[in-house]
Amino acid sequence: MKGALELLQRVSAHPDARCWCVAWSPSGTWLASCGGDRAIRIWGKEGDSWECKCVLDDGHQRTVRTVAWSPCGKYLASASFDATTCIWKKTNDDFESLTVLEGHENEVKCVAWAPSGNLLATCSRDKSVWIWEVDEEDEYECVSVVNSHTQDVKHVVWHPTQELLASASYDNKVCIYKEEDDDWECRATLEGHESTVWSLAFDPEGQRLASCSDDRTVKIWKESTPADGSSDESWKCVCTLSGFHGRTVYDVAWCRLTGALATACGDDGVRVFKEDPTVDPEQPVFFMSAHVPKAHGQDVNCVSWNPKEAGLLATCSDNGEFAIWKYNSDS
């Protein structure tokens, strides 16, 4: 079952700077990119090509590291090395800065919206994970600050259906957070990676979590409910994809529509993995379905599946480009 990745378009999005992140809007029609030039660019399809519709270059004083769309598509959050997170509101053809979330001591690495749309998570090199709440008047307030990691926190991601948060860190660990009483706390720590964990992705049902690391592997974790009925939550690593990546794996994305797993690698390659359907899901097996060895001229930083169009994939690189690909599972 060999698949293929076809390049549709290559765009020089952030000239002379790294392109750190690409994110599709929930409708699948817009692509937001951000990078070392401190700007956010919004791209839309015109005919067959992707054109820049909007440039937001006055929101941050330093590199913009991550952009994330709210579940309703009306807001965009941007996390920056200037220690702030900016919330933008979509007006007709433009975005206006709604508010700036301050508090982190240094570079904010990632921002993520909860599926409910009421909560936002940010994480930083200051080792902390912050959870924010937004009310009906678009006012943001800090709900909790959790210090479970001992090093730089690289990524935060919300569970697709439950109010559960996961974070990945330079301390090689993954933390899972839940709300208890009026505060958020770390409920489980996933250990196994031998180096920095760069990114995380939940599977479409939210039953498994994929993590990728500087140790050149991708791990799949599953929450196990102990047979004795005790409330001890633990996540077990049920699969490790090793030997596929030549360098650090910087990002992993799990397609909601097809279940395919895409990775962004420091060896400039983009890979897509598929699950072997004949195998027991408790001990899954993934095989590499497609691989573009030199997808970009430099490190691939981010990979993102289009939420509406199956097989449409965006990637971006240190050379300031992003690329749009079409993935076919059988070719």
Place this chain on the structure above:
Amino acid sequence: MASHFSGVLQLTDLDDFITPSQECVKPVKVEKKQGRSVAKIQIEDDGSYFQVHRDGQRQKLEKAKITLNDCLACSGCITSAESVLITQQSHEDLFRVLRQNKVSSSEQKVVVVSVSPQSRASLAAHYGLSSSEVARRLTSFLKNLGVHHVFDTGFSRSFSLLESQREFLERFSRKEVDKKALPMLASACPGSCNQLCDWFSTTRSPQQMMGSLVKGCFASQKGVSPQKIYHVTVMPCYDKKLEASRPDFYLSEYETREVDCVITSGEVLKMLEEENVSLRDVEVGHLDTMFSNVCGEELLGHAGSGSGGYLHHIYKYAAKQLFRVEVDELTYKTMKNKDFQEVTLEKDGQVLLQFAVVYGFRNIQNLVQKLKRGKSLYHFVEVMACPSGCLNGGGQLKPSSDQTNKELLQQVEELYRGERPSVPEQDSRVAELYQSWLESVGEEKARQLLHTQYHSIEKNTSGLSIKW
């Protein structure tokens, strides 16, 4: 080294990349040569540096070497200043002074220990005693070791509460003219955010108020020079160690600090364990009444929160003085979470006073944002860095294996409340000291003894400090 500090005070600038700090104590040692010549430096292909003298002579320059030992002793680079100050202050230091007293008759120091009500309650929970019983046994234990006086910071807290009340009224009176007059924030907690210092009350905390009393009043009454007094306080957290080290509390005239050493409740337990003593087995002693909030053999406390009761006392006083309203019981309304509460005084639909309790980092963050944007409607906020306040401080004793944190905290709170409340305005000994000591030194000196000031620390941004 694990950080014991409250979440608000953290080790900053500790990260993957070590950049040269502008405060590094190991600058390149240069052997200064007399003469007016300007040195020329030549860099060889292999990267070595040669200084070319006027006469053409070349001298290879030594590379500056920084070892880990240098760095650990420094305050500006790998470790932050706080860690260094901590190692200078511990129960080891108290033992050292007591040992010194026994050995040398010429280097004698008068050793005074001031114990906080929160520490007493923590020890009480651990040993299954009442707070007053802890006080009396702890007094014996410490005196057996050679400590001369054991006081209670509940006494100095009466001064802090009275001064806070007066300060609030003064600030309230000029709120129309001075936009920064209100809100007034309690400043007794040294862990409170740097960004809040514009609004801090200038009233000294009970610890530093005791510093004034011991090294000022006590010293002059006993005819002892302040540097001959070794003043220790027993506190529920580590942040108090930093407060004691602040330059504002250093008496340059006598080259001594107002509080020489701060030990935590946990460190007192260590002392007892090192001496192989259980507080339950120590004989009951008499309380030193001079600077203790005492009634017979019982210590008295104050109404309000376990963090000193600032909101309680200022609210009641302001309600009475400003609006002639007698408040019997305060109604606390819990907001977003249990560490964020509001108390409102309303009359005929109008809000007269709006006070709040804000504990813990996340709530302080939200308060900072509201203050920065001018969106805070509070007149007074009791701000504390630790969730649940001082009774839950980082230096308090930990729960036993069969007890949860929550259960222990509840127990400590009950024991804390076991010390019956006293009313600062009605304390005759406090009033007497205001008259005999504070009034006698003059208004300006009295202000120095009762109040302090705050300095915002500006972060230096330069090329060296940018993290790539």
